[in-house]
Amino acid sequence: MPRPTLVDVAKIAGVSRATAARVLAGETNVDATMAAAVEHAAKELGYEANSAARMLRGGRAGAIALIVAFNELDSLTGTFFTSVLKGAAKGLYAGEVQPILVPADHDDGDRIPRFLRSGAIDGAIVILQHEITHLAQPLIDSPVPIAWVGQPRVPLAPDAIVIDSDNYGGGRLAARALADAGRRRLGIIAGPNDMEPARERIRGWRDELAELGIDNSPIVHGEFTLVSGSAAMARLLKRYPDLDGVFASSDLMASGAIRVLQAAGRQVPSDVAVIGFDDVSIATTMDPTLTTVRQPLEDMGRVAAETILAVLRGGDVDRRPILTTSLVRRESA
Amino acid sequence: MPRPTLVDVAKIAGVSRATAARVLAGETNVDATMAAAVEHAAKELGYEANSAARMLRGGRAGAIALIVAFNELDSLTGTFFTSVLKGAAKGLYAGEVQPILVPADHDDGDRIPRFLRSGAIDGAIVILQHEITHLAQPLIDSPVPIAWVGQPRVPLAPDAIVIDSDNYGGGRLAARALADAGRRRLGIIAGPNDMEPARERIRGWRDELAELGIDNSPIVHGEFTLVSGSAAMARLLKRYPDLDGVFASSDLMASGAIRVLQAAGRQVPSDVAVIGFDDVSIATTMDPTLTTVRQPLEDMGRVAAETILAVLRGGDVDRRPILTTSLVRRESA
DNA sequence: CTGGCGTCAGAGAACGATCTCTGGCCCAAC
């Protein structure tokens, strides 16, 4: 049996389509008896408005795409995505908007832009740590608003929506925490230099160290992954064998770094204190548990959702919110 | 400027709506000159069919809901979901169907059933380890087909779509692997007794042990979580202090168990060999890395997608596929 | 008692793609 339509409801309630629509839309200028009849009929039939018809008539889809790199979703890197995803989906859900999951990889090069033009979504939230190059331009050219979670590598228009955390402040927090623990022979395992957040973390770290009077702290670079963290730590140890504090600018790199330190006979934190960045789940499962600069990932997702919804509703909102980072003290520093 | 419609394309190409539609639908019985004009006009305008109109007219939504417990998404338990999610989304994407993410928790008790009735989706894939009780009945009563990934605790109709892995076979694999490693004093940390997959793992484990002539192996129960695994291991050690092999029926419980074993001075695997179940990411990051019975989670998601798509297309498919489990040998056994 | 205004229900149009049905044209065959 087909799904009941508004006409069915109206027929049973003995009123016209328009009246039934008014009642179900919550308008008040309807006779109470009729309204009750409509409510009753709708409940009886289990009526629910057909979303396609509403969409077609109303012009709004009531849906937002979440563009994510699926190949990383179930990896360690993925814990970053899932936190943001969770926040974004919750935020959209609260706004009565459907989150549509779109795999950014596996793209045939045309489906995402086509999807953006199909009217099936009102906007998109992009959650990519490493952007897929062929996607950047289509996303920038998107006919619907896009919210970026984290600064992408590509330059964006000044009115672009970008949700980021305070990477600069996070870098300062890490430096101060190590200094407060009495460490003075410090090194940093930074992210790739072509990524804005990575540069900001370095800048915060350096500024704070400068204020503390600590100079010439060496920098090595990784790719935010566990293995690149191990490799970077090995290089750092070679350059600076007697260091007593390391800031790894992702938790995964911190994890890789700690393994290398332990393999090299250094105790963490007694010989070398280590601070990470992100506060993803691995930080609590490693041994020692990781002291880290927390990015409020779930909040970032939620703010992305709220911001794009506000933009769609024509509201005047901050299009570049920056969420504060904070230090989470655990065992490693 | 508004999105171009089929009428715009037809106007530029100098043909009627119907002809333009025919060309874009790939029908061949159209004059080549006209077809070329339509193709050209469509490309020039960046035309993409309005999905709402297509949906309304065609009756199909072209979307499948993925119902997931969001509170667990970024936790350790969540790695289970994300793998399935990834497979399901890939499978749907391959079938040209949009995956819509639906948070199962945070439900106000009515939105999910209403959504199922809104025509916005053609079906749903349910990925819940611990079902939300108030959702079970609405899901069972759903007007659209539902595919369950993993046996839920509630009884389902015989024609329900359930994608599961071979839990029984997995239990046998674990028993045999420990026996092959020369272990004879074995114990099992099982899942909750009211969950079918947990019972099946026990049954497989026992049958294999019986064939191997190992009797009276003790059973303790956990809740599939890390802490419950620790607690269960502590109970097991007290009951059976000289055991030399443990099968924990989830990787998280195995992780908790190993910590307790190590804290009790037992070396893993030399004193006690441990085998887990699932093969989620933690299995590769713990120390020692975990030998485990692999559930093909991503495949399960993909098969769920393929099965529900086949059902929607009226195909005759296996509605209860069981995917094989396999042993992944690492360091812990 | 009548005219005017306010309120509220219903009829109709619109959203945009798709599918059916009709009508016209061309070619071939009788």
Place this chain on the structure above:
DNA sequence: GTTGGGCCAGAGATCGTTCTCTGACGCCAG
């Protein structure tokens, strides 16, 4: 030369909801 069949383009209807416009009724004031 005329008729019939086949093929192809276009007009129209349809999906279900929402919004605007119209018309009717009732009430109040003149």
